[in-house]
Amino acid sequence: MEETAAAPHVTVKLPAPLRPHAGGREEARVEASTVGEALRRLAGRHAALGAHLFDDAGRVRGHVNVFVGGRRVDDPASEALGEGDEVRLVPSIAGG
Amino acid sequence: MADAAERIPGLFRRAEALELGTDELRRYGRHISMPEVGEEGQKRLKAARVLLVGAGGLGSPAAMYLAAAGVGTLGLVDFDEVDFSNLHRQLLHGTADVGRPKLDSARDRLLDLNPEVSIEAFGTRLTSQNALGVLGGWDVVVDGSDNFPTRYLVNDACVLLGIPNVWGAIFRFEGQASVFGVSDGPCYRCIFREPPPPGAVPSCAEAGVLGILPGLVGTIQAAEAVKLVLGLGRTLAGRLLLVDALGMDFREVEIARDPECPVCGNAPTVTGLIDYEAFCGMPGEQAAAGADGGGSDGASADGAGDTSDRITVWQLRHKLDEGEAPVLVDVREPFEWRICNLEEEGARLVPLSELPGRLDELDEDREIVVYCHTGSRSALAVRYLRQEGFVRARNLMGGIAAWAEEIDPDMPTY
Numbered sequence A: 001m002e003e004t005a006a007a008p009h010v011t012v013k014l015p016a017p018l019r020p021h022a023g024g025r026e027e028a029r030v031e032a033s034t035v036g037e038a039l040r041r042l043a044g045r046h047a048a049l050g051a052h053l054f055d056d057a058g059r060v061r062g063h064v065n066v067f068v069g070g071r072r073v074d075d076p077a078s079e080a081l082g083e084g085d086e087v088r089l090v091p092s093i094a095g096g
Numbered sequence B: 001m002a003d004a005a006e007r008i009p010g011l012f013r014r015a016e017a018l019e020l021g022t023d024e025l026r027r028y029g030r031h032i033s034m035p036e037v038g039e040e041g042q043k044r045l046k047a048a049r050v051l052l053v054g055a056g057g058l059g060s061p062a063a064m065y066l067a068a069a070g071v072g073t074l075g076l077v078d079f080d081e082v083d084f085s086n087l088h089r090q091l092l093h094g095t096a097d098v099g100r101p102k103l104d105s106a107r108d109r110l111l112d113l114n115p116e117v118s119i120e121a122f123g124t125r126l127t128s129q130n131a132l133g134v135l136g137g138w139d140v141v142v143d144g145s146d147n148f149p150t151r152y153l154v155n156d157a158c159v160l161l162g163i164p165n166v167w168g169a170i171f172r173f174e175g176q177a178s179v180f181g182v183s184d185g186p187c188y189r190c191i192f193r194e195p196p197p198p199g200a201v202p203s204c205a206e207a208g209v210l211g212i213l214p215g216l217v218g219t220i221q222a223a224e225a226v227k228l229v230l231g232l233g234r235t236l237a238g239r240l241l242l243v244d245a246l247g248m249d250f251r252e253v254e255i256a257r258d259p260e261c262p263v264c265g266n267a268p269t270v271t272g273l274i275d276y277e278a279f280c281g282m283p284g285e286q287a288a289a290g291a292d293g294g295g296s297d298g299a300s301a302d303g304a305g306d307t308s309d310r311i312t313v314w315q316l317r318h319k320l321d322e323g324e325a326p327v328l329v330d331v332r333e334p335f336e337w338r339i340c341n342l343e344e345e346g347a348r349l350v351p352l353s354e355l356p357g358r359l360d361e362l363d364e365d366r367e368i369v370v371y372c373h374t375g376s377r378s379a380l381a382v383r384y385l386r387q388e389g390f391v392r393a394r395n396l397m398g399g400i401a402a403w404a405e406e407i408d409p410d411m412p413t414y
Helices: A016-022 A035-045 A047-053 B011-016 B022-027 B038-047 B059-069 B102-113 B131-135 B148-161 B213-230 B313-321 B334-339 B352-361 B376-387 B399-406
Strands: A009-013 A027-031 A064-068 A086-091 B049-053 B073-077 B118-122 B140-143 B165-171 B174-180 B239-244 B249-254 B327-330 B368-371 B393-396
Touching: A009 A035, A016 A047, A016 A086, A027 A035, A035 A047, A035 A064, A035 A086, A064 B249, B011 B038, B022 B038, B038 B213, B049 B059, B059 B073, B059 B102, B059 B140, B059 B213, B073 B102, B102 B118, B131 B148, B140 B148, B140 B213, B148 B165, B165 B213, B174 B213, B213 B239, B313 B399, B352 B376, B368 B376, B368 B399, B376 B393, B393 B399
Parallel strands: A009 A086, B049 B073, B049 B140, B073 B118, B140 B165, B327 B368, B368 B393
Antiparallel strands: A009 A027, A064 A086, B165 B174, B174 B239, B239 B249
16 A cells, blocks of 8 residues: 555445446445546456456446546546545446 | 427427317416416427337336326337236336236326327337337437347437437436437437447346336436426436435436537438447347347357357257257346246256356256346356356357247246
8 A cells, every 4th residue: 555655545436237346345445546547456456347347458348437526537547536536437227 | 488498399389389278277287387387388298299218117107207297299119018027117007917018008007197198109129120210200209218229229310310318227226317419418329339248237137126216217207308398497418317226316427429429429420220239249139039140240159059159949949859958057046046947947046146156066068058037147157157168058048038938938927
């Protein structure tokens, strides 16, 4: 933990469809400077979640949206995070 | 009605030509007494034509509230029959309706709520071939469908036709709602650029859903449809509403039109309806029936050969009849096994979550056919089994639901 103390502490909110791939967690705390880094750290902890978040080319999948503070993130890699930010993942669902 | 702004071109003018009778004035009195609605607004509702795709969980509350509100013409698209497993959330249908076409029970219920409403029923599966014909001429579409291909189909058809798409979707305890395809707001594809890989997001049939949740989300869709018709308020266009019934938490996130959207962007590449089953990585209807894989994405096997990772219910029946019985593994939950199972054919229950710890019960050299309710969980199981060296593992396409439909009509369904 100490060696990355400079990175902001953020919370990633996981919706129901993704929870089974993250040990059932509703949220996870990570230290990360960008949205992309936060998602990579999460994927590092939960490989199955990584497969659901990223395609083979390493891009966030087209059915998963990422929001920070209610605003949609277009480019996770360049989206800087601040201390206490909340990253919300919103995958598409189709039930009716 | 000073604040109303017409959102459906021509609707206000159509409404002016209508009159409200005494019974309608009495029925809609609590609407009309609000200055925001008034008699003019109620006439706009009467003039409106709203089409609901799906008469299920979302379509039930949406249709009932829209009928009660006095929307003049309601369209319903559904090809299903009422099943016992619908009744915990689909309030258009009652216990006595089990086995009836949903459109029949929906019509009865809606006309009982409001005989002033005209119902147009489309008892068909919405396809790329018929969607523009079915959706054309409606003022508002309410998407309450239950699968990704239909959602992309409805979106694209609405964009091509210029019809607002009041969209809602549910999963377990969570829901989403928005209004797509109006003014400069986004369409569904702007937000959900691609469908999830097949099987990545289970359906409600697989994952379950809180029966009350479509009541919340479908009612929100009805409210948005009424606002579009009346030209009142601020719709969900440009916002995605996220509903969490467990936390009873409603929040919204901003969404915007994508200039590069293939359907509604500045240089659209999708200018007609496409093959949405293929777009969603699913085998087409014919492939699902094992007839041929043509028209699907080509990468998917059609279950024809013994090396395929899929098998149809008819192929399984044939193998059983020929005495070539594979190891049959049911990866559903115990309660589902209690409703129906293939125990007589030699099936054993190994719930998906227990599979990794029970591999020693399976023989790597034998053919293994895995089934679940509709084929999603078993697809995951087969992928896992093949990774673990069970190279003859195959997924029963369509699951036990397909078995009940094609092979054993007496089997209880859910």
